[in-house]
Amino acid sequence: MASPAEGAAMRRAIALAALGLGTTSPNPPVGCVILRPDGRIAGEGWHVRKGEAHAETQALARAGEQAAGATAVVTLEPCNHYGRTQPCREALISAGIRRVVIALIDPTSRGEGGAAMLASAGLDVEVGALADEAGILLGPWLTAQETRRPVITWSYVIGGHGITPLPAESADAYRLRINADAILLSDGSASEAVPGSHGGGILTVKDITPGTDARDAATALYEGGVRNLLLHGGLDVAGPFLERQLIDRVVAYIPDSYESQSPAASLPWPQLPPGFTILGLSKVDGFARIEAERSR
């Protein structure tokens, strides 16, 4: 069982990992906290983008010699492969970490990941701490790994003129973009959602030729490193993805200037596409905001 101090540290690690949203793909957002036996935090870190230091090595660097005998609390299983950086399990072992508390196992490790190596090196390893809460952050990345396509979000305004794109200059449009890897417009043009946010050359986002099957388009974007895709437009961009049940989440807006009246005649459904259920409702600048996901 993770101790209360370890649970508190895990919540900190999960929150820190959120700083990597929209920049780490194709890598996952990960956070790590180094906890001293007296409950003090000696170092913390998070992964910013592919090719840069992992959360564990950032946290170990901050902790320095304080890492010896400490517990590493990390949201995802430490890696076990030699890439551009040393494997994190090796860094944890050589820093003298005694115990490792992990929320979720990395499905790409196929049981031969860092957790097994850490345990066989004699460290005390605990897996599954606050897994549900870590899943709020890592869920989309894990889903994308499993389905081999990005998690797809569609944002739209629904009002007297039917279904229209969210104005690009609205604060919420920017908020959606910084959480996504790529954005796809009605004309098939695809681009990094915030140019340069992943570091040059990490994402290879190619335009989608009109008429390309939506599943093939999603696969191509996944292969280019995209894990979170934002559809920006009306039914012209979303229609083919809806038809193939490839949209996971919608964020719908009703302008707050909207007056009670007869609905626009052109609407295919009153508010949400069939199969979606409401997750959250809020008022944002100029709109009521309705967040929904495909029912599972």
Ligand SMILES: [Zn+2]
């Ligand atoms: Zn790593």
